[in-house]
Amino acid sequence: MLRAMARRVIVALEAVGTVGMALGAGPTVAIRTDFPGGNVVVVKAEPGAVQLAPDLRGGMPWFYWYFEATADRPGRVNFIFPEKVAGFVNGAIGYQGPAVSHDHGRTWQWMGTDDVQGNAFRYQFTKANEKVRLAVTMPYVEADYARFIKGHAANPHLARSVLTKSLKGRPVELVQIGKPGPGVRAVLLVCRHHACETMASFVFEGFLAAALSDTPAAVEFRRKYVLYAVPFVDRDGVEDGDQGKNRKPHDHNRDYGEGSLYPEIDAIEKLADSRNIQFLQDFHCPTLRMEDHQVMYFVGSKDTPAGNEENVRKYARMIKEGLPPNSPHGPLVWLQKRAAKAAGDNCNDHFAFREGAIMASTIEIPFAPPKATMNATQARGIGQAMLKAWAKMEFAGGHGGTPAMEGRGAGGDGDKAEAHASAHMLPDASGPGRRLEH
């Protein structure tokens, strides 16, 4: 009788012990990144806790990561990043928590911040072999673009071609919407000079979709403009899951002018000449956590071409009028006086100083601002508002040829522009430079 009771107690203790161990240790997690856009370094993995870091691949510190986790059984896992990432405390997790996908990266939601603590977040696996994709942002790779463009394959206003091949031999897509003709002016849309800036792609997609539509704004737009668009300027970086930003020796957005390293930039410059591009709309995202970077804002050249600031301000005002509810604040206008350089220029400067330029516009879209909605649908809505605003624009200036050439080869002023370009990398930098990111 006593022996039987003792045995029951032991059995019960064992049961408690097993449950206790499961709670304490948590599941063992397998991490993989061998898919488009994948990026992470596993620093240390133990049951219930995985230490991770963004994979810089020889580049400067930055914050992009995207992986798939598979748990061997149900339970909670802590995913822990370094305390400081890219110079920011808790710099690897944005204000809406990590992005999570339960359908292999096809659709994404923000996890929210309830399960975020400082530089770590926890995820509750509910069954054995559950797979979840987690990322710092909502990823956007070739497959996402392919789905989008397939939906418009029969659109009579759309023409697709290969702009060039990337260094790794991938085709770089060029889209044309509308047709050139007398009095029709050429606009260039470019995205992903910096591979990790994914939220910008959803806005870009919204702009394209709106330009292809049959709304009065789209009809008006196509009557006045022909649109050329490059969805992935750093084609390899996007697919490989690179940070892209501050790539060594310089990134795609510092590759304009003489001696370009990347075939995409050479091809864009040639396209600008052959199609007489007079308008630029470049899409970027700023840093993840800097306070100033939780709004939408325009950066770029203030007074070149003549009237650029006036045009960008007008454009920004009209975009604001058409934004979907609960969009991030802005777009604000933070342009600077710039000087042209012979080489190492950024895209905005290159197009600002082109002969015949009318507007050079670069917009920054926040990744995950704390007090606004930001997701694929919202971002597409912002892109639609941009197209609608553009169609209504009466552009000032348009004779920017002569002043554009003055700064060329001046040399000295290039240093100033370079100082601004690097100032934004430092989170503690003061002055207007700390607001910039493109």
Ligand SMILES: [Zn+2]
């Ligand atoms: Zn950028």
